Amino acid sequence: MNANDQKITIGSLIALAFACVFFSGLLQSNEWYGVFDFTTLNGGFGKILGSVAGSADAVTQKFTSFRGTGGSGAKDGFIFALTLVPTVMFAMGMIEVLQHFGALEAARKLMTPLLKPLMGISGEAGLSLIASLQSTDAGSAMTRGLIDEGKMTKEQGDVFTMFQFSAGATIVNFFSSGAVLFTLLAADGSLAVPSSIGLCVAVMLLCKIIGANLMRVYLKVTSSKSAAKTATA
Amino acid sequence: MSAPTSKPMITDVFVTGARKGWAIATSSTIPNVMMAFIIIKALVITGALAMIGKVFAPVMAIVGLPGEAAAVLMSAMMSMGGAVGVVMGLYEGGLMTGEHIAIVAPAIYLMGSIVQYMGRILGVVGTEGRLIPPMFIICIINAFIAMFIMNILV
Known part of the structure; x- marks a missing residue:
């Protein structure tokens, strides 16, 4: 299968590992290692003067x-x-770069042998x-x-x-909308959402696999039912 | 795909991706979020949001969310970006906190845009009609599993 069968290199594994760290929020900081964190590099907008209130001797300013x-x-x-636009552009730019270095290719290779045990579908579905x-x-x-070519059964x-x-x-x-939520700042300037982009993606992938297996169970139950029906008929 | 014939500059690769991001932002994010804000405004001035909040409060409480979060999930079915807009609206209105956002975020996607994807995924693959309702239900189950997990984690 031409280019898709290329070997994964150390570089693509590093790119995948980098992707996981970069979006995990683990290195979120204003220290030097914050350079490896999406939210840190995404930064924040400047503030402008919102309102001024007070008397002659004390003036309080509010920024927004x-x-x-x-x-x-x-x-x-x-x-x-x-x-939201800068976050979307930054995230898509980084994904393009990570893809360029083969991060997704590495993910595909690592996932292929897992498809059968996780979802009961053949490894050919990896791509x-x-x-x-x-x-x-x-x-x-x-x-x-894949279905038309017979590489997958109808159930798979x-x-x-x-x-x-x-x-x-x-x-x-997710990166073109939801990722923005994880960069929200609370009134005191700290991050508002006590979770990370990485955790959110991990939970979504886990639930996708759970959903696929619920479908597997559903198909099994309904097919044995219809088999029983034809047997009695 | 990942085997380029000539080696482009890494900066050019980034810019290509950022340009895709701009295209997504202008053609999808901005219109969807704007729509969500209009819907929220309509829900607020008609009192429907408060009603949704009351009606769904017992269900959403199971996963640690206020009843209004049901509006997020309903809009998610039409548009993921729109649902994110609804979350922002509720966050700013003080109806949802950062913890609530953490809980609801994965769920937005797990049951997101399924109305559209009925055509774009199920239609294209040629999924049998009898399987479409269970697939919708499994998406909603997925969303609740995710909220349940996140509620424990945050």
Whole structure:
């Protein structure tokens, strides 16, 4: 299978390990090692003066982000959405770089032998599995191909489709919207959300696998039922 | 795919990705988030959000969330980006805390955009009609498993 069969190199394993650390939030800090952390490098917007209050001898100033306070509806939504754009661009840029160094290829190789024990589908689905984490359309088209070519049974195809259907295009969708939530700052300037991008991705992948197995059980139960029906008929 | 014929500069690779990010942001993130804010505004001024909060409070309490978080999950089914917008709206309105966001975040994706994906995934693969309802239900179960796990972790 041409380029897809290339060997994983040390470089691609390093890229994968780097990806895990970079998005895990483990090295989040303003020390030098913060350079290996997504949230740290993502930084924050500057503040602008929001309001000034006080008497002649004491003046208190309140700062806000450029979004301001008290907005609502479409206009506030638009300005808020603008604040998400840098995070999306940064995350997608990093994913492109990590992909360039073979991080996803390494993930595919490491996952291939696990597909059978984890979900009961053949290792050949590895490539479309990785593709489905980035694009729902690529994943579903490749899955269709695997079923049509007979590389997967219909049941395996259904289980695999279930895996893709829940949290479709996980990586791209999550990094283009949800990752932003993990960079929210509370009023005192600390991070608001007590969780990390890495933990969130791990839980999503775990649940995708659980969902695929629920489908497996469902298919087993319904097929034995219909088999029993035809047997009695 | 990962075997380029010529070696591009790493900075160029990053910029290519960032450009994709810009395309996603402008064509998907911004319109979806804007829509979510409009929906929230509509829900707030009609009092529907408060009602959702009351009705779903017992269910959402199981996973440590306020009833209003049900609005997040409902919008997630239409659009993941929109649901993130709803979360932001609720966070700023003081109806959700950082802990609540941590709990709900994976769930947004696990049952996210399934209305769209019915066509884009199930339609393309050619999934049998009888399997579509169980697949929807499994997505929702997945979301609740994730919220349950996150509720324990945070």
